[in-house]
Amino acid sequence: MATKRIVVDPITRIEGHLRVEAVVENGVITDAYSSGMMVRGLEIILRGRDPRDAWAFAQRACGVCTTIHALTSVRTVEDALGITVPKNAELIRNIMEAVLYVHDHVVHFYHLHALDWVDVVSALKADPGETSKIAQSISSWPKSSKGYFSDVRNRVQRFVDSGQLGIFANGYWGHKQMKLPPEVNLLAVAHYLEALEWQKEIVKVHAIFGGKNPHPNYLVGGMPCSINLNEVNAINNERLNFVGRLIKEANLFVNQVYIPDLIAIAGFYKDWGAIGGGLENYLSYGDFPTRGYNQPAAFKYPRGIVLDRNLNEVHEVDSSDPQQIREYIKHSWYNYSVGDDEALHPWRGETELNYTGPKPPFEHLDVTQKYSWIKTPRWRDKPMEVGPLSRMLVAYASGVPEVKSLVNDTLKRLNVPVGALFSTLGRTAARGLESILAAQWMQEFYDDLITNIKAGDTATFTRDKWEPSTWPESCQGVGMSEAPRGALAHFIRINDGAIENYQMVVPTTWNASPRDPAGRMSAFEASLIGTPVADIDQPLEIIRTIHSFDPCLACSVHLYDPRGKHIHKIRVV
Amino acid sequence: MGDEGVGVHAVRALQKKKLPPHVSCLDGGTGGMVLLGPMQEAQKIIIIDATMDGGPPGRVCRLVPKFSGDYPVALTAHDIGLKDVLDAFYLMGRVPEVILFAVSILPLSGGLSLDLSPEINKNLPQLIKTILMEIQ
Numbered sequence: 001m002a003t004k005r006i007v008v009d010p011i012t013r014i015e016g017h018l019r020v021e022a023v024v025e026n027g028v029i030t031d032a033y034s035s036g037m038m039v040r041g042l043e044i045i046l047r048g049r050d051p052r053d054a055w056a057f058a059q060r061a062c063g064v065c066t067t068i069h070a071l072t073s074v075r076t077v078e079d080a081l082g083i084t085v086p087k088n089a090e091l092i093r094n095i096m097e098a099v100l101y102v103h104d105h106v107v108h109f110y111h112l113h114a115l116d117w118v119d120v121v122s123a124l125k126a127d128p129g130e131t132s133k134i135a136q137s138i139s140s141w142p143k144s145s146k147g148y149f150s151d152v153r154n155r156v157q158r159f160v161d162s163g164q165l166g167i168f169a170n171g172y173w174g175h176k177q178m179k180l181p182p183e184v185n186l187l188a189v190a191h192y193l194e195a196l197e198w199q200k201e202i203v204k205v206h207a208i209f210g211g212k213n214p215h216p217n218y219l220v221g222g223m224p225c226s227i228n229l230n231e232v233n234a235i236n237n238e239r240l241n242f243v244g245r246l247i248k249e250a251n252l253f254v255n256q257v258y259i260p261d262l263i264a265i266a267g268f269y270k271d272w273g274a275i276g277g278g279l280e281n282y283l284s285y286g287d288f289p290t291r292g293y294n295q296p297a298a299f300k301y302p303r304g305i306v307l308d309r310n311l312n313e314v315h316e317v318d319s320s321d322p323q324q325i326r327e328y329i330k331h332s333w334y335n336y337s338v339g340d341d342e343a344l345h346p347w348r349g350e351t352e353l354n355y356t357g358p359k360p361p362f363e364h365l366d367v368t369q370k371y372s373w374i375k376t377p378r379w380r381d382k383p384m385e386v387g388p389l390s391r392m393l394v395a396y397a398s399g400v401p402e403v404k405s406l407v408n409d410t411l412k413r414l415n416v417p418v419g420a421l422f423s424t425l426g427r428t429a430a431r432g433l434e435s436i437l438a439a440q441w442m443q444e445f446y447d448d449l450i451t452n453i454k455a456g457d458t459a460t461f462t463r464d465k466w467e468p469s470t471w472p473e474s475c476q477g478v479g480m481s482e483a484p485r486g487a488l489a490h491f492i493r494i495n496d497g498a499i500e501n502y503q504m505v506v507p508t509t510w511n512a513s514p515r516d517p518a519g520r521m522s523a524f525e526a527s528l529i530g531t532p533v534a535d536i537d538q539p540l541e542i543i544r545t546i547h548s549f550d551p552c553l554a555c556s557v558h559l560y561d562p563r564g565k566h567i568h569k570i571r572v573v
Numbered sequence: 574m575g576d577e578g579v580g581v582h583a584v585r586a587l588q589k590k591k592l593p594p595h596v597s598c599l600d601g602g603t604g605g606m607v608l609l610g611p612m613q614e615a616q617k618i619i620i621i622d623a624t625m626d627g628g629p630p631g632r633v634c635r636l637v638p639k640f641s642g643d644y645p646v647a648l649t650a651h652d653i654g655l656k657d658v659l660d661a662f663y664l665m666g667r668v669p670e671v672i673l674f675a676v677s678i679l680p681l682s683g684g685l686s687l688d689l690s691p692e693i694n695k696n697l698p699q700l701i702k703t704i705l706m707e708i709q
Binding site for chain 1: 600602609613661663664666687
């Protein structure tokens with residue numbers, strides 16, 4: 001069989017415009033290129049603005065992880081100015097971030113990624129009685145009667161009969177790599193609909209603490225909400241009770257719906273525990289501070305790097321060290337004043353656009369030249385994977401007890417070796433396990449918040465250093481976080497009260513970036529090598545692995561679509 | 574970003590007007606399924622959004638989209654967006670009335686900015702007037 005080049009453009013069911021070109025030889029991928037096809041211009045827009053406003057612009061970078069850019073931005077400015085936020089602000093930020101994790105992971109699993117494994121059309125052939133038996137055997141979730149599943153099947157049938165596959169378009173229905181029996185497909189489709197209902201509720205936590213949703217409010221120095229248990233317009237008893245109820249429901253949904261489904265579906269796809277591994281280095285900045293952001297040792301998720309899949313050692317990472325995190329643009333559509341073979345630490349980062357790609361529409365990108373809008377970040381010149389799997393591995397290697405027992409139990413339940421973690425399945429499972437932890441921690445932060453308030457501490461904001469007159473003439477800062485999709489850092493240089501330079505190194509930049517000058521691949525490209533492709537006209541396998549990263553290009557790139565047209569086809573050439 | 578933000582500018586302008594008490598304005602930002610909750614609570618939804626449908630910049634089309642497939646092309650950079658919320662209405666069995674005002678824009682040219690281009694800005698008052706009439 002000859003060598004073929006498959007182009008998937010765009011990858012659907014993600015945020016943003018991603019293009020993948022893969023070379024397939026004898027049914028296996030031997031080479032791959034990942035390209036972000038839109039440019040992000042936030043760095044340019046932020047120049048000269050008040051640093052205290054940066055969060056509001058930064059969070060517009062993305063529609064699905066809105067709050068995390070706001071959080072990272074205020075951390076960045078607080079780092080530059082030397083501000084420590086009050087305890088309540090830390091707890092509220094943690095609750096909001098944990099809510100973001102659980103919301104994002106559930107939506108990713110059911111509404112974006114599940115359709116790579118679940119055949120919606122096959123679900124229409126299911127016997128609702130059998131689905132009911134399966135549901136009751138794996139979970140105590142109450143909605144599990146035969147009548148319930150029968151009703152779901154009829155609802156989806158009516159939707160499909162309308163001739164508008166809409167939300168279910170672009171799925172590879174009937175693909176021979178779809179392995180679930182119709183009854184399990186129906187179970188997953190029913191929970192797809194329940195997850196839609198549930199996610200509407202949980203995001204209300206963001207509106208309560210952040211004033212509105214989407215894009216809740218943040219504040220440099222704390223959180224912009226006042227706590228007064230008996231005041232109508234403040235965070236009062238009633239609102240806190242409501243948040244407490246939503247947190248309990250989140251724990252129930254994750255443990256009784258998401259995780260049983262994940263385990264049941266994974267059981268049919270264990271072969272994916274040996275596919276899609278890719279890079280062997282994993283980076284996590286750590287997150288969920290419990291004693292201030294300058295005390296990473298007290299984070300729920302530890303900070304560190306696992307190299308060469310060695311889980312016996314964790315390396316330290318320091319984003320402010322100019323030698324550690326640096327970005328290349330050799331294969332990205334930018335110019336550097338120091339030359340295109342060089343790398344720059346983000347504090348010295350430059351954003352000068354230089355599109356040299358072909359004029360659309362085109363068949364191929366010239367991958368020997370620049371071929372993406374995404375820059376190529378490296379840690380000490382090494383490529384890194386970021387995301388839930390990286391967090392889980394760094395925590396596991398750091399010996400965090402709750403992570404170790406959760407991971408070990410899951411490996412046992414699925415009856416797969418530790419090596420299965422380094423895979424497409426590992427990534428998807430890590431996201432589920434992380435949701436268990438995030439839901440648990442949400443409850444802990446909530447309990448701590450209530451205890452703190454009852455002890456008489458209602459402070460949510462420190463005015464200390466709010467006024468620019470208290471700032472040094474020039475300073476710089478870095479704010480880090482673990483976004484749902486992985487390590488996120490913002491870098492700022494402030495001069496004379498205004499932003500002189502702002503750079504964002506976002507998770508999908510690490511994962512989706514093009515090769516570096518030494519020709520080393522980043523995570524997406526590396527993960528596709530060795531992946532079997534059963535049907536070259538329907539490369540479902542590519543989509544499975546790319547979706548397992550939960551790519552979100554909206555913040556790695558933005559708005560460059562010269563004709564405004566999505567190609568929406570897979571080209572075999 | 575640029576003319577892509579015409580909806581945001583329109584919502585801000587509408588918030589300054591005196592609207593009937595049963596009307597509320599929401600800047601949906603780049604939100605996808607996050608918008609399902611607030612939108613489902615409404616009986617009637619008026620969406621204002623930019624489209625790159627090849628029409629002259631500033632042209633406003635009033636559409637009544639039923640399913641995501643009825644949406645104009647490249648309404649958003651976000652593949653899972655507002656259009657999918659429409660399908661979710663059907664699947665969940667509660668379908669509000671949806672009117673879409675699609676404003677034709679051109680691809681970004683020149684520098685990156687948060688401001689509207691002169692062509693779109695010029696048409697903004699007319700757009701607001703049209704929306705106010707729709708509300709009545």
